Amino acid sequence: MSKKIKARVEETREGTVLYNVPFPKDLKNLKDLTPIIIKQPYAIDYIHSYGQDSPFFAGLANKRLLGTKCQKCGTVFATPRLACMECGADTDWVELPQEGRIHSFTVCHFGAEAFLHETPYILGLIELEGAHTLFLTRILGLDPDAATLDWVGLKVKARFVRKSQFKPTDVYFVPASL
Amino acid sequence: MRPVYCISGGVSKFAKARSDKTFQALVKEAVDYAAADLGLDYTKFIELVDGSVASYFSDHFQRQLMSGIMAQDYLGLCPKPSHRVEGGGATGGLCFQEGWKNVASGHMDICLVYGFETMSHVETWKGNEFIALASDVSFDYPVGGFYTGYYAMMVVRHMKEFGTTPEQLAHVSVKNYRNAYHNPYAQKKEKLTIEDVRNAPMIAWPLTRYDVCVMSDGAACALLCSEAGLKKLEKAAGKSLKPVRVTGIGRGTDAMRMADRPHKKVPLLPHEHESDYKDLKYPGVHSFRAGRSAAIQAYQQAGIKNPIEEFDFIELHDAYTSSEIQTYEDLGLCRYGEGGKLATSGKTFMPSVNYGLNLEEKPVCPVNPSGGLIACGHPVGATGLMQACFALWQLQGTIRQHFKDPALQVANAKRGLIHSHAGTGTYVTVSIMEAA
Numbered sequence: 001m002s003k004k005i006k007a008r009v010e011e012t013r014e015g016t017v018l019y020n021v022p023f024p025k026d027l028k029n030l031k032d033l034t035p036i037i038i039k040q041p042y043a044i045d046y047i048h049s050y051g052q053d054s055p056f057f058a059g060l061a062n063k064r065l066l067g068t069k070c071q072k073c074g075t076v077f078a079t080p081r082l083a084c085m086e087c088g089a090d091t092d093w094v095e096l097p098q099e100g101r102i103h104s105f106t107v108c109h110f111g112a113e114a115f116l117h118e119t120p121y122i123l124g125l126i127e128l129e130g131a132h133t134l135f136l137t138r139i140l141g142l143d144p145d146a147a148t149l150d151w152v153g154l155k156v157k158a159r160f161v162r163k164s165q166f167k168p169t170d171v172y173f174v175p176a177s178l
Numbered sequence: 179m180r181p182v183y184c185i186s187g188g189v190s191k192f193a194k195a196r197s198d199k200t201f202q203a204l205v206k207e208a209v210d211y212a213a214a215d216l217g218l219d220y221t222k223f224i225e226l227v228d229g230s231v232a233s234y235f236s237d238h239f240q241r242q243l244m245s246g247i248m249a250q251d252y253l254g255l256c257p258k259p260s261h262r263v264e265g266g267g268a269t270g271g272l273c274f275q276e277g278w279k280n281v282a283s284g285h286m287d288i289c290l291v292y293g294f295e296t297m298s299h300v301e302t303w304k305g306n307e308f309i310a311l312a313s314d315v316s317f318d319y320p321v322g323g324f325y326t327g328y329y330a331m332m333v334v335r336h337m338k339e340f341g342t343t344p345e346q347l348a349h350v351s352v353k354n355y356r357n358a359y360h361n362p363y364a365q366k367k368e369k370l371t372i373e374d375v376r377n378a379p380m381i382a383w384p385l386t387r388y389d390v391c392v393m394s395d396g397a398a399c400a401l402l403c404s405e406a407g408l409k410k411l412e413k414a415a416g417k418s419l420k421p422v423r424v425t426g427i428g429r430g431t432d433a434m435r436m437a438d439r440p441h442k443k444v445p446l447l448p449h450e451h452e453s454d455y456k457d458l459k460y461p462g463v464h465s466f467r468a469g470r471s472a473a474i475q476a477y478q479q480a481g482i483k484n485p486i487e488e489f490d491f492i493e494l495h496d497a498y499t500s501s502e503i504q505t506y507e508d509l510g511l512c513r514y515g516e517g518g519k520l521a522t523s524g525k526t527f528m529p530s531v532n533y534g535l536n537l538e539e540k541p542v543c544p545v546n547p548s549g550g551l552i553a554c555g556h557p558v559g560a561t562g563l564m565q566a567c568f569a570l571w572q573l574q575g576t577i578r579q580h581f582k583d584p585a586l587q588v589a590n591a592k593r594g595l596i597h598s599h600a601g602t603g604t605y606v607t608v609s610i611m612e613a614a
Contacts, residue, residue: 106330107383112307134437
């Protein structure tokens with residue numbers, strides 16, 4: 001087996017502090033200057049309220065999966081919404097079953113920068129009995145390198161993290177056979 | 179409503195990074211081209227423009243709010259009326275239609291629509307994070323959701339439902355990259371094989387690097403006018419111009435969280451029957467209801483009965499090879515479920531380009547003759563206007579002049595469709611353009 005030898009330096013975002021730049025003697029040449037590119041750091045803590053959706057996250061912290069049901073047309077939403085998307089009426093909180101089937105999935109080998117260190121990971125949309133819509137979640141317990149269409153339809157069950165982070169990742173699904 | 183014409187356009191060079199110019203100067207590059215193409219001096223051109231609409235998607239990429247007015251003042255268009263539109267990937271298509279409304283309503287005789295995005299301010303995976311913020315930040319983004327992942331889940335369901343294959347997706351990539359070989363505006367030009375696409379690094383199963391469009395810096399614009407506006411432009415240019423009429427516009431929407439998409443009946447196009455879709459639950463996550471909805475409205479306005487027969491070409495939003503195939507079905511180029519087969523049939527290819535593939539059928543309606551987003555790049559706010567500009571040139575028969583290459587001119591093009599699409603099919607626009 002041939003060994004892969006590095007022949008290119010990895011680019012990083014670290015820069016060099018520059019205190020001076022070349023400047024032409026003749027101002028007519030200013031349009032030929034190459035662009036000056038600087039780094040502008042940007043970091044923020046957002047104060048994010050889950051608002052009317054908050055009971056969902058309280059449910060996860062107590063190992064309960066909550067959805068909502070329309071008071072008027074009866075549509076059950078597996079991802080809660082407090083106003084019905086079908087008829088506009090108010091909905092009520094309902095408890096959802098903790099077993100379901102994979103409706104679709106993907107294996108993420110890359111992702112948003114914040115999640116790159118977690119790759120590869122499996123995302124799935126779950127069908128839950130009695131719900132008319134799906135639930136997006138992480139799926140564990142399957143080999144990310146063995147993705148197959150056969151995973152669609154697979155029976156899965158919910159698991160909850162013990163130390164709740166009050167994020168949708170407080171719940172994840174694994175094959176029901178585990 | 180008054181008839182609306184598209185009369186000129188311009189596209190800046192799209193590149194991974196255009197650090198040689200700020201976004202305002204990139205827009206100016208496109209607008210300078212549009213003015214010169216009319217044979218007008220720039221000062222005379224801006225004097226004739228009644229107002230504008232600005233198109234850009236993200237304030238995050240530039241860390242600059244109100245970029246629209248900065249483009250407007252750089253172009254010399256102050257104090258004329260303007261506003262910014264935003265709707266994810268469909269921003270450019272929405273902008274084009276807002277310009278149409280300005281003219282159709284009688285509010286303006288000549289309206290400039292311009293768009294841009296400069297995505298090189300951050301690294302690729304930070305850029306993916308910014309784009310992922312265009313998904314629900316309470317429920318979807320925190321799970322590790324990002325756009326290639328969302329589209330991958332949508333196509334996995336399409337594969338399960340209809341038997342679509344990754345090799346069928348790869349045909350779209352080979353086609354669009356090859357087409358772009360003849361387009362000087364394209365960011366990427368590669369002669370790929372099906373194996374090259376499938377063997378490329380996996381981004382989100384089953385989509386590889388070549389199934390996904392790239393991030394770009396770029397700008398584009400189009401000039402829309404009424405009949406009175408056309409006369410003013412022709413008088414100033416001292417010659418007759420080649421207008422293209424916008425004969426239909428349509429828009430649709432769907433829920434941001436794709437998990438929330440319903441499972442109901444297919445809204446039918448004139449050439450379809452309810453019996454075609456007896457057991458299909460629609461749209462689920464396999465199809466874009468917003469795209470179908472937009473097509474129904476635009477076809478009704480333009481009197482389209484059988485799209486694949488009536489359009490000479492289509493420029494559609496192929497941010498992913500999978501979404502090109504799904505969009506074939508939404509636009510009614512084939513029935514739902516047959517998009518994969520259409521992609522390999524040859525019907526959507528160009529007659530004058532060698533793809534190195536064995537295609538069974540002759541081209542009928544080339545899709546993304548320009549190379550699409552996959553190869554041209556996707557500077558979000560500019561993309562839908564780039565499509566308008568390329569469609570204009572096709573219908574004017576001026577591709578050879580603008581591309582310095584005749585290969586991508588669709589022979590005798592009389593009617594074309596442009597299609598712009600935002601994240602997982604949340605906003606979709608369809609606009610129909612016809613040689614006047």
